Amino acid sequence: MAEKKACSLPGDQASSNESRRDFLKQSSLLTAFAITPGVVVKAAESKWDEGIAASLEKMPLKLEINGVKQSLQVEPRVTLLDLLREQLALTGTKKGCDYGQCGACTVHVDGQRVLSCLTLAVMAEGKKVTTIEGLATGEQLHPMQAAFIKHDGFQCGYCTPGQIMSAVACIKEGHANSEAEIREFMSGNICRCGAYPNIVDAIMEVKQGGQQI
Amino acid sequence: MIQFQYIRASTQKTAIETTAKDATAMFIAGGTNLVDLMKRGITTPQKLVDINNLPLKNIDASTGRIRIGALALNSAVAENKLVLDRQPLLAQALNAGASAQLRNMATVGGNMMQRTRCPYFYDTAMPCNKREPGSGCGALEGFNRMHAIFGFSDKCIAVNPSDMNVALVALDATVHIAGPKGNRTVPFINFHRLPGDLPQKDNNLEKGELITAVEIADNPFNKHVHYLKIRDRASYAFALVSVAAALHLDGNTIKGVRLAMGGVAHKPWRLTEAEKALVGKTVSEGTFRQAAEIAMQGAKGFKYNSFKLKMGPNAIVEALKTAAGIV
Amino acid sequence: MGFDLAGYHVPVKADVPDIHVVLIDKRDPIVNRMGAKGMGEIPLVGFTAAIANAVFHATGELIRELPLTPDKFL
Numbered sequence: 001m002a003e004k005k006a007c008s009l010p011g012d013q014a015s016s017n018e019s020r021r022d023f024l025k026q027s028s029l030l031t032a033f034a035i036t037p038g039v040v041v042k043a044a045e046s047k048w049d050e051g052i053a054a055s056l057e058k059m060p061l062k063l064e065i066n067g068v069k070q071s072l073q074v075e076p077r078v079t080l081l082d083l084l085r086e087q088l089a090l091t092g093t094k095k096g097c098d099y100g101q102c103g104a105c106t107v108h109v110d111g112q113r114v115l116s117c118l119t120l121a122v123m124a125e126g127k128k129v130t131t132i133e134g135l136a137t138g139e140q141l142h143p144m145q146a147a148f149i150k151h152d153g154f155q156c157g158y159c160t161p162g163q164i165m166s167a168v169a170c171i172k173e174g175h176a177n178s179e180a181e182i183r184e185f186m187s188g189n190i191c192r193c194g195a196y197p198n199i200v201d202a203i204m205e206v207k208q209g210g211q212q213i
Numbered sequence: 214m215i216q217f218q219y220i221r222a223s224t225q226k227t228a229i230e231t232t233a234k235d236a237t238a239m240f241i242a243g244g245t246n247l248v249d250l251m252k253r254g255i256t257t258p259q260k261l262v263d264i265n266n267l268p269l270k271n272i273d274a275s276t277g278r279i280r281i282g283a284l285a286l287n288s289a290v291a292e293n294k295l296v297l298d299r300q301p302l303l304a305q306a307l308n309a310g311a312s313a314q315l316r317n318m319a320t321v322g323g324n325m326m327q328r329t330r331c332p333y334f335y336d337t338a339m340p341c342n343k344r345e346p347g348s349g350c351g352a353l354e355g356f357n358r359m360h361a362i363f364g365f366s367d368k369c370i371a372v373n374p375s376d377m378n379v380a381l382v383a384l385d386a387t388v389h390i391a392g393p394k395g396n397r398t399v400p401f402i403n404f405h406r407l408p409g410d411l412p413q414k415d416n417n418l419e420k421g422e423l424i425t426a427v428e429i430a431d432n433p434f435n436k437h438v439h440y441l442k443i444r445d446r447a448s449y450a451f452a453l454v455s456v457a458a459a460l461h462l463d464g465n466t467i468k469g470v471r472l473a474m475g476g477v478a479h480k481p482w483r484l485t486e487a488e489k490a491l492v493g494k495t496v497s498e499g500t501f502r503q504a505a506e507i508a509m510q511g512a513k514g515f516k517y518n519s520f521k522l523k524m525g526p527n528a529i530v531e532a533l534k535t536a537a538g539i540v
Numbered sequence: 541m542g543f544d545l546a547g548y549h550v551p552v553k554a555d556v557p558d559i560h561v562v563l564i565d566k567r568d569p570i571v572n573r574m575g576a577k578g579m580g581e582i583p584l585v586g587f588t589a590a591i592a593n594a595v596f597h598a599t600g601e602l603i604r605e606l607p608l609t610p611d612k613f614l
Contacts, residue, residue, distance in 0.1 A: 059219060076219030076261065079248070099249050100315060101545035112288075112317045118248045119318070120241075122219050123263060166314065175313070187448035187552035188312020190545065196556045332547060358611065445609050447554035451546075453610060520611035 063124050065090070066134025074121045081105045081116035084131060092132035092161050096190075103189035106162040106169075107131050113169035132161035135168070143211040144168050147202035155193030163189045167203045168213055176207040214251050218260045225267050225391060225423065232262050233393040233421025240264050240423060242284055243318040245311070246327040254337055255344055256328075269322075269425055272296065277431050283322030283389075283424040287377065288313070290321060300429055302459050302471075305440035306380035312449050322424035325378060325388070325404065328415060329371035329479075330451055331360065342368045343412040350412075358517040359451070362525065363478040369412030370515065372476055373405060374451050379475035380440060382483050383457040386429045392422035401427070405480035412479075434459035434471055441532040442475075443524060452476035454524045456532035465496045472508065472529065477521060484508040487529070496537045498530065505529035549607070 058073040065088065074083055081098070084090040084107070096104030098117045105117040108130040135142040144164050147153070154160040166189045170176050175185035182203050183196075191199070206213065222228035232238045238260035241247055250256040269282040274295045281290055290296055291307035311319065333339040333351035340349035352360050352370050360370045378401075386401040405416045418424070437460040444450040454476045461469035470491045472484040487508035494500045505526035514522045534540050567575035588606060596602040603612050 057216065075216065077214040077216055077251075097545045099252065099544060099546070100245060103312065103314060106314055113314050114318050115245075115314045118245050118315075120219070120244060120248060120261075122221075123241075123244065123265065125221070170313070173313070183553040183556075184448055185313050187554045188314045190550055190552060192550055194556075194559070196551075196553045197559045200553065330546065332543065336543065443610060445549050445607075446552055449552045449554075450549060518611075520614040523614040524610065 059122055061122055061125055063126060064128045066130060076120060076122050078121045079117055080107070080109075080119040080121045080124055080129070083121040084116060084129075090131050090133050094158055094161055096159065096162070101190075102159070102162075103166060104159050104162040106165040106189065108165060108169060111169075111172070113166050130165075132165060135164065142168070143206050143209065143213055144202070147206045148199070151198045151202040151205065152195070153199040153202045154191075154195050159189060159191045159193075163191065163195075163199055167199070167206070170203060171207050171213060176203055179204065214248075215254070215257055215259075217251075217258055219263065220260065221263045221266060223266055225264075225269075225425070228262050228264050228267065229391060229393055229421050229423055231260070232423075235260050236420075238262055242320040242323045243286070244323075245315050245319045246323065250328060253335065255335065264423065274299070278428050279431070280426050280428045281321055282426050284320045287311070287316040287319045287321065287324060291316065299431060299435050300380075300384060301435060302384060302438040302440060302457055303377070303380045303429070305438065306376040306455075306457060309440055309442040309452075309455070310376040321377070321427055324375055325381075325424060325427075326416070326418075327373075327375055330374045331371035332356070334371060343371060343408075343415075346411075346413050353515070356517055357515040359453070359476070360515060360518050361478050362512040362514055362518060362521050363474075363482055364407045365479065366408045366410065366412070368410055369408035369479065371408070371412070372478060373415070373480050374476075375481070376440070376442060376452065376455060376475060378405065378481040379455055379457045379473050381427060381429070382481040383459060383471040383473035384429050384432065384434065385471070386427050388424060389426040389428060390418065390422050391425045392419060396425075398428075401481075402483055408479045415479075432459075432471075433461040433469060437462055437536045437538065439532045439536040441528055441535065443528055454521055454528050456528045458529070458532035458536040460496075460533070460536050462496065462537065467491050467494050467496060467500075472504075472533075474508075474525065474529070477512070477525060484529070486510070491533075496539060498534060498539070501530045501533040501537075502526070504533070 058075055061072045061074050063070055081093060081095055084093050093107055093116060094104040095117065096102035100115050100118045105115055106113050107116045109124055110127050135145060144167050148164060166186060170182060170185050176182050179200055182200050220231060232240055237258055239258040241261045241263050242265060247256060265284065267284065269284040271282045272285050272290060272293045272295060273280055279295055279299055287307050291304045296304050331352055333341045333355060334343050339351040342348060342350050350369055357370060361372050381401045388399045388401055388404050390397050390399060399417065403417065406414055440457050442452045442455040444452055452475050455474065457473045459471040460467060470488050472488050474482040474484060487504040490504045490507050508529055509526050512522055568577040569575055571577050592603060592608060595608055599613055601613050
């Protein structure tokens with residue numbers, strides 16, 4: 001199994017300019033397979049047909065991401081965050097802690113803000129996912145994006161996509177009625193640069209502006 | 214994360230049957246704790262039975278009770294009008310837990326099932342009787358700042374991390390359970406366990422059993438309530454100590470009271486003796502202080518958590534004062 | 541025991557009050573030709589002590605170790 005998988009990896013042809021990155025990708029994938037028993041080994045042990053084993057590994061997944069319908073094949077253990085970043089190249093959603101402790105991976109699923117790092121992709125079957133990439137309309141920034149820029153609501157920017165997704169939901173939920181309420185309901189998004197006061201200002205302005213979000 | 218088989222259950226019956234007959238199968242609902250534990254290799258199910266399609270999300274009320282489906286989201290319960298009107302203590306406790314994003318994912322049943330946040334349980338390089346029975350308790354002689362002061366054993370001194378559980382035990386909730394052998398109900402106070410010799414068991418749920426709902430009988434505790442959570446930061450942190458306080462007042466006289474603590478034991482800790490001492494008394498800081506002293510009887514601190522022996526009674530007094538409106 | 545962001549606490553929005561930024565609008569030709577100066581992390585040294593002293597003033601407890609967590613005041 002592992003060999004077969006490895007052979008089908010992109011960039012498999014050993015060329016002189018094979019990048020280190022490709023090498024790392026390959027070797028870490030091989031390691032992952034080597035230390036991953038689970039259903040594969042079980043299938044081998046019980047002499048199952050490889051076709052069955054493969055169907056246990058990957059599952060069909062249909063969902064809508066930023067208005068685009070996607071029909072995918074994913075392993076059940078893939079999180080929504082990894083699906084977005086690794087499989088769909090939507091790297092706007094950030095991986096901060098990967099354990100639900102920082103909020104950098106916040107996306108909307110069916111309009112609700114959730115943590116994509118703790119969501120198994122297969123559990124988003126049939127749902128509508130919105131990421132930071134889906135917020136703007138063409139070149140027109142979403143009011144919250146514009147407000148973050150105006151109020152300097154970031155420094156390094158790593159937590160910003162999560163902050164903005166959370167901020168939009170915070171207003172939609174009706175939890176942006178005062179600075180204190182915003183501070184409480186935005187506490188699930190951590191920033192180490194110290195942009196909190198400016199983020200709160202940005203949210204207050206969008207809320208008071210009453211724009212369509 | 215190890216590989217596993219994922220099954221989307223369409224009926225409660227198949228969900229229960231699938232999970233009951235496979236020792237390595239587990240239910241998954243919100244996944245906020247389970248996915249976390251699976252990523253770290255602490256919990257390693259080979260089969261996950263997704264129960265999110267089951268019709269267990271409703272919150273309804275009929276005469277004399279509120280019934281909350283096990284799949285109702287923490288955020289939905291906290292904002293539900295019936296809950297806010299009849300059981301505001303529960304809403305307060307839910308809003309004190311986790312973050313807005315996590316409350317949008319976590320379910321009521323899942324909240325009840327969340328494991329301890331003891332760092333020795335989380336660190337697979339450390340001994341932990343809960344994670345690996347027989348390996349010892351790292352916290353007993355270790356860094357036990359967050360740990361229990363009531364009901365612990367020499368096998369485990371971990372605490373239950375939930376805020377919701379504290380309110381539900383105070384409100385005398387009932388847990389509805391469906392299982393391979395049929396349905397049953399358990400008083401909330403008997404749902405979670407003390408560690409004893411089996412710290413690996415957090416609760417009294419049998420293999421394959423599924424929480425279907427939590428029910429709270431109507432009570433007069435909808436006016437003077439307060440959930441006080443003391444933590445290292447102002448939000449998004451587990452409790453050092455928390456107190457759920459509910460008073461039924463007739464003027465200044467306490468006709469009834471419910472008190473429970475979080476962050477102090479392996480289960481949400483109901484303060485029955487303190488409640489008894491308060492009934493019939495007049496609201497005052499002195500009365501509350503006396504009850505708090507009674508509540509703390511039998512508490513014992515460890516090297517790093519002895520502060521809870523002082524923080525506990527102070528929190529009880531503050532929660533009662535706020536509930537009574539005499540701050 | 542802080543091996544992750546759940547144990548090693550950084551402040552959240554609910555912890556942080558309004559921050560007033562004061563610009564010292566004066567040229568400093570010694571540091572660089574632009575005349576700009578940046579404080580960076582230098583003020584961190586003084587402000588932790590200032591907060592500890594403010595807490596001492598409020599509570600009567602002088603804590604000499606960071607972080608200033610609730611348990612240290614009991």
